[in-house]
């Protein structure tokens with residue numbers, strides 16, 4: 001039997017966390033396997049970058065066909081190489097057999113042609129750079145070739161899923177599928193429900209999440225969703241603490257790693273994600289949610305200096 005305090009806490013959460021008339025689905029509910037029949041067999045992945053390659057890999061690993069689309073052969077080749085690198089790691093650890101790796105490879109097709117990628121696909125996952133105009137342009141092109149039943153998903157980290165959905169001919173069949181980096185490793189799939197997203201589409205997303213071995217957490221569309229909003233505020237405060245001379249970056253990171261069991265401190269994580277990427281998200285959340293997300297001056301200055309983190313060789317640490 002549950003302790004009364006626990007019951008009260010749960011009731012309070014249910015009573016408090018409602019956005020307008022759309023009840024949130026809590027993680028424990030999302031763990032149930034959906035009873036809806038699963039119709040997703042072919043997934044079009046738009047963008048063969050860090051995220052797109054990983055998304056194609058996990059879909060193919062689950063037996064689906066993945067069609068990866070990028071703008072040129074060099075970008076596609078980079079995506080293919082990233083998948084090969086990940087497979088090599090899995091093979092070395094004996095987490096996958098050579099035969100499975102081969103059949104997985106056989107389920108991924110690469111193309112620069114949007115029509116070829118999207119025509120007949122059951123699900124389209126967009127993973128192009130985090131710019132609203134670009135995402136809207138991509139979906140406008142997608143809907144020229146997609147079947148009427150196809151579900152459209154965006155892997156956006158912070159932009160409005162509702163706005164993306166409203167620009168398409170099927171807002172009720174649009175959803176946010178926010179994967180985490182590296183996709184084959186990270187367990188979470190943050191499923192973002194736009195204002196017009198239907199329950200049927202949410203069910204499909206839950207089934208899809210189960211099939212690719214992820215745990216879905218359902219959130220309503222609000223700037224930064226749950227993960228980026230909390231992750232960014234922590235990063236933001238850590239940078240302010242460096243500015244104020246509270247402690248050295250390594251001391252702040254170790255404090256959170258050891259004291260709060262974070263696998264990686266907030267400044268190390270900022271270096272991994274890219275200071276420019278985090279600055280762009282902070283600017284967006286500052287506009288949308290207010291002062292607490294105002295980017296620290298130190299972050300702006302470091303981005304201007306080209307200190308972007310791991311990718312440039314220097315950020316809060318030197319690589």
Ligand SMILES: NC(=O)c1ccc[n+]([C@@H]2O[C@H](COP(=O)([O-])OP(=O)(O)OC[C@H]3O[C@@H](n4cnc5c(N)ncnc54)[C@H](O)[C@@H]3O)[C@@H](O)[C@H]2O)c1
Nearest residue numbers: 047048049050051069070075127128129130155156157181
């Ligand atoms: N990198 C991360 O850690 C991370 C984590 C979660 C979510 N996201 C989100 O995922 C999305 C993609 O991020 P990423 O890190 O993979 O970016 P990336 O820059 O690594 O890859 C983006 C790819 O999209 C391609 N592209 C651009 N326009 C295109 C078009 N019209 N059609 C097809 N491909 C096109 C680019 O050539 C590039 O290869 C963004 O919305 C980002 O916010 C990123």
